[in-house]
Amino acid sequence: MCLGVPGLVIDADELTALVDFWGVRRRVRLDLVDEPVAVGDYVLNHVGFAIRRIPPEDVHTTLDMYEQLLKDANRDDLMTADVRSEIEAGSADARLKDTPPRTVRAVEAPSPRAPADTVENGGARGFSRAAGADD
Amino acid sequence: MTNALEFRDPHRAADLNAALARATAQVGHAPVSLMHVCGSHEQAIAKFGLRATFPRDLNVIMGPGCPVCITDQPEIDEAVALALKGVRVATYGDMVRVPGTAGSLADAQARGAHVDTVYSVAQAIDLARRTAEEVVFFATGFETTAVATAAVILAGLPGNLSILSAHKYIPPVMEIVAEMPDTRVEGFLAAGHAATITGWGIFEPFVRRYGLPVVVAGFEPLDILAALVRLVELVRGRERAVVNMFPRCVTRDGNLNAQRQLWRVFRPIGGRWRGIAHVPNGNLRLRDEWAEVDARRRFTIDVASLWTQAPSTLVRQCICGNIMAGIASPGDCPLFATECVPDAPVGACMVSSEGTCRIWHQYGGVPNLRGAACPL
Amino acid sequence: MSVVASGDRILLKHGSGGRAMRRLIEESFLRAFATEPEIPAGVIGVAAMDDGGAVHIGDRWLVMTTDSHVVQPLFFPGGDIGRLAVSGTVNDLAMMGATDVLGLTCSVIIEDGFPRADLERVLESMRRTCLETSAIVLTGDTKVMGKGDIDGLVINTTGVALTSHVVRDRGLRPGDRIIVTGTIGDHGMAVMAMRHGLDLDADLRSDVAPINALIRLALNAADGGITAMKDPTRGGVATALHEMAAKSGVGILVDEASLPVRDAVRGVSELVGIDPLLVANEGKALIGVRAEAAPRVLAALRSHPLGADAAVIGVCTDDRIGMLILDTGFGCRLVAEPEGDLLPRIC
Numbered sequence: 001m002c003l004g005v006p007g008l009v010i011d012a013d014e015l016t017a018l019v020d021f022w023g024v025r026r027r028v029r030l031d032l033v034d035e036p037v038a039v040g041d042y043v044l045n046h047v048g049f050a051i052r053r054i055p056p057e058d059v060h061t062t063l064d065m066y067e068q069l070l071k072d073a074n075r076d077d078l079m080t081a082d083v084r085s086e087i088e089a090g091s092a093d094a095r096l097k098d099t100p101p102r103t104v105r106a107v108e109a110p111s112p113r114a115p116a117d118t119v120e121n122g123g124a125r126g127f128s129r130a131a132g133a134d135d
Numbered sequence: 136m137t138n139a140l141e142f143r144d145p146h147r148a149a150d151l152n153a154a155l156a157r158a159t160a161q162v163g164h165a166p167v168s169l170m171h172v173c174g175s176h177e178q179a180i181a182k183f184g185l186r187a188t189f190p191r192d193l194n195v196i197m198g199p200g201c202p203v204c205i206t207d208q209p210e211i212d213e214a215v216a217l218a219l220k221g222v223r224v225a226t227y228g229d230m231v232r233v234p235g236t237a238g239s240l241a242d243a244q245a246r247g248a249h250v251d252t253v254y255s256v257a258q259a260i261d262l263a264r265r266t267a268e269e270v271v272f273f274a275t276g277f278e279t280t281a282v283a284t285a286a287v288i289l290a291g292l293p294g295n296l297s298i299l300s301a302h303k304y305i306p307p308v309m310e311i312v313a314e315m316p317d318t319r320v321e322g323f324l325a326a327g328h329a330a331t332i333t334g335w336g337i338f339e340p341f342v343r344r345y346g347l348p349v350v351v352a353g354f355e356p357l358d359i360l361a362a363l364v365r366l367v368e369l370v371r372g373r374e375r376a377v378v379n380m381f382p383r384c385v386t387r388d389g390n391l392n393a394q395r396q397l398w399r400v401f402r403p404i405g406g407r408w409r410g411i412a413h414v415p416n417g418n419l420r421l422r423d424e425w426a427e428v429d430a431r432r433r434f435t436i437d438v439a440s441l442w443t444q445a446p447s448t449l450v451r452q453c454i455c456g457n458i459m460a461g462i463a464s465p466g467d468c469p470l471f472a473t474e475c476v477p478d479a480p481v482g483a484c485m486v487s488s489e490g491t492c493r494i495w496h497q498y499g500g501v502p503n504l505r506g507a508a509c510p511l
Numbered sequence: 512m513s514v515v516a517s518g519d520r521i522l523l524k525h526g527s528g529g530r531a532m533r534r535l536i537e538e539s540f541l542r543a544f545a546t547e548p549e550i551p552a553g554v555i556g557v558a559a560m561d562d563g564g565a566v567h568i569g570d571r572w573l574v575m576t577t578d579s580h581v582v583q584p585l586f587f588p589g590g591d592i593g594r595l596a597v598s599g600t601v602n603d604l605a606m607m608g609a610t611d612v613l614g615l616t617c618s619v620i621i622e623d624g625f626p627r628a629d630l631e632r633v634l635e636s637m638r639r640t641c642l643e644t645s646a647i648v649l650t651g652d653t654k655v656m657g658k659g660d661i662d663g664l665v666i667n668t669t670g671v672a673l674t675s676h677v678v679r680d681r682g683l684r685p686g687d688r689i690i691v692t693g694t695i696g697d698h699g700m701a702v703m704a705m706r707h708g709l710d711l712d713a714d715l716r717s718d719v720a721p722i723n724a725l726i727r728l729a730l731n732a733a734d735g736g737i738t739a740m741k742d743p744t745r746g747g748v749a750t751a752l753h754e755m756a757a758k759s760g761v762g763i764l765v766d767e768a769s770l771p772v773r774d775a776v777r778g779v780s781e782l783v784g785i786d787p788l789l790v791a792n793e794g795k796a797l798i799g800v801r802a803e804a805a806p807r808v809l810a811a812l813r814s815h816p817l818g819a820d821a822a823v824i825g826v827c828t829d830d831r832i833g834m835l836i837l838d839t840g841f842g843c844r845l846v847a848e849p850e851g852d853l854l855p856r857i858c
Contacts, residue, residue, distance in 0.1 A: 023775050
């Protein structure tokens with residue numbers, strides 16, 4: 001149901017657009033987008049409605065962002081504030097440095113793990129344990 | 136679509152995985168627990184087998200993000216009661232098998248009720264136009280889906296179509312989870328599609344109040360991995376921040392056009408989410424001015440007649456609520472994969488394609504797949 | 512807990528080819544028809560739950576199979592119920608290694624009021640498909656039921672063939688390769704889109720076709736190297752591989768990138784969230800081969816028009832027995848058997 005899928009607009013009028021998703025064409029409604037949509041745009045489609053026009057240049061911004069993330073993650077030291085703000089060009093203002101950080105409980109290092117079994121009865125090993133499960 | 140495929144590049148994914156492992160190790164404690172609140176994130180993680188590659192000390196928990204699973208029994212009962220009364224009920228496929236207090240819409244269908252599966256609310260409109268019968272669209276889903284319902288109501292519905300709204304609104308439940316005494320969640324991954332509508336700015340008060348970082352994430356494998364790297368870094372640095380890692384679709388203010396339509400049609404009210412007790416402002420109901428198309432007002436819905444049998448003992452053992460809140464996993468449930476299976480679900484988590492238990496059962500939350508790789 | 516034993520009704524899901532149907536067969540039908548303490552030597556019966564049954568006669572096997580076809584809609588892009596009926600039966604025989612069909616039966620149950628022209632169209636399609644595969648309809652039966660008592664048209668076909676060597680669905684060994692003879696998901700996606708009135712403009716069409724000639728080429732090229740065969744009809748490749756893995760006592764690891772999928776099928780599957788692995792195929796086969804035989808079997812398949820997209824998609828392992836694991840390129844996931852009513856009934 002949460003099927004937001006991006007597609008390419010190949011025809012559009014005021015109310016609807018014909019969108020190509022991996023070679024499948026589908027007419028979607030434009031009631032919900034917040035800017036005009038034209039042939040050649042990408043749109044995010046959800047349950048038959050376009051909910052966002054995706055500017056093509058933004059796609060590359062995202063990929064560049066991931067590259068930058070990797071470059072910074074590869075540095076041994078923590079990132080400088082400059083680099084951080086560069087990456088967070090889309091978000092920035094929400095950081096609050098004046099309030100003290102939330103206390104995080106230290107959890108003891110887990111004991112050495114049992115050899116990985118191939119099958120357990122509904123067990124959670126090999127997948128994330130939910131919060132609340134002890135090591 | 137080449138663009139989509141770039142977000143599925145396995146080489147970049149491997150790099151991001153390595154970065155995730157390093158960042159997790161640098162946090163200073165283990166495990167690091169993060170929560171996402173979107174069924175589609177869980178679907179993507181499961182579909183691409185990402186959990187087999189996450190660092191062992193990273194818990195990525197699925198919270199109450201499956202809109203079908205958190206639809207409460209009384210809401211299902213309303214739809215079932217209508218169907219049994221002879222009203223034609225149209226709904227998204229997942230909802231048809233969710234058990235209410237005494238059966239699901241599929242059970243009602245087996246008893247002769249007319250239930251239609253649709254892929255979009257617009258399809259329900261087409262259906263209503265082709266028949267003289269009364270049709271009710273059982274509207275479920277979070278805000279991303281609710282906006283579609285709002286749009287068609289504003290555009291005008293056929294006279295024989297009304298809406299039974301069980302839509303939900305996600306942001307309030309993050310607060311509930313953050314306030315749970317058992318919670319160990321250190322950061323949230325926010326659903327990129329919902330944020331396309333609402334914008335990322337709505338998370339700022341939450342971050343301020345609870346001190347938990349939020350990263351808005353897309354749904355391709357690279358989107359999810361990159362967002363997790365960023366979120367772990369925020370946890371490592373103990374930063375209270377909202378970071379948008381889905382800028383191609385999400386802005387600070389979101390889609391104002393869609394928001395206007397949403398709040399013109401719906402008002403938020405408190406209500407029970409299945410297994411999670413009361414969520415203030417978590418349910419969306421039609422405003423009074425839309426009473427004419429509100430199925431709850433067009434029909435007298437008699438659910439009491441369904442409650443002639445006590446809920447089975449199995450239901451009492453169901454821990455879907457804890458699973459949805461992220462404080463238990465399907466493996467902890469005594470019924471998982473034994474009495475509770477997709478073709479005989481006890482709880483909603485096993486019914487919905489986005490439900491944690493269903494996904495674990497379907498994609499196998501059982502074997503350890505680390506190190507498995509096809510040699511071809 | 513047994514779902515079927517505690518339930519008091521047969522539901523739609525019990526006919527969908529998934530787990531629910533398998534359990535119905537195991538719990539009810541096998542109890543009725545497989546109660547002999549010993550299956551006589553030289554008989555492959557219902558307990559094997561293979562694509563057909565077989566009786567050893569002299570130095571050969573008489574293979575037989577039967578299918579009832581209740582597809583809706585009757586006519587779909589790429590085919591119709593008639594072509595489906597003939598192809599389905601011919602292909603089941605081929606999956607047992609019997610590629611020279613001796614004869615078919617054709618029984619129909621027709622609803623009162625069914626258009627004569629549609630019946631003629633279906634029969635013509637069956638005739639042409641029989642010609643294509645050198646099969647002959649030898650006998651049949653015709654019944655008409657009251658309006659509303661049956662849904663349009665139901666066809667049952669039974670086929671018999673002789674073969675000197677029966678191929679089972681349980682002979683896989685670790686290291687064996689899994690080959691699929693062509694693109695997956697075509698039939699199921701086409702019929703599902705039509706049934707649900709999905710407003711899609713996509714080039715979806717069924718792959719329904721008799722593939723006995725294709726399989727004959729593969730068997731000849733393999734020269735004994737084929738260890739198991741099964742056709743992935745209802746329940747898709749996932750169901751068929753599950754059965755093969757469980758019966759053979761191996762695990763199967765599939766490389767997602769190797770799966771041949773048409774663009775239109777991939778596109779629709781992304782849009783509606785249905786995995787091509789779970790969806791029916793009506794002109795394809797899954798072939799387990801010894802690793803050394805794989806290249807020549809693949810070449811033989813690709814030399815035939817119906818095998819042009821044949822590909823090696825996976826390998827059998829000695830761990831994770833009975834499981835189907837998919838390597839997505841990012842990580843691995845388990846492919847579970849589809850449950851009964853995940854997909855619409857399509858054949």
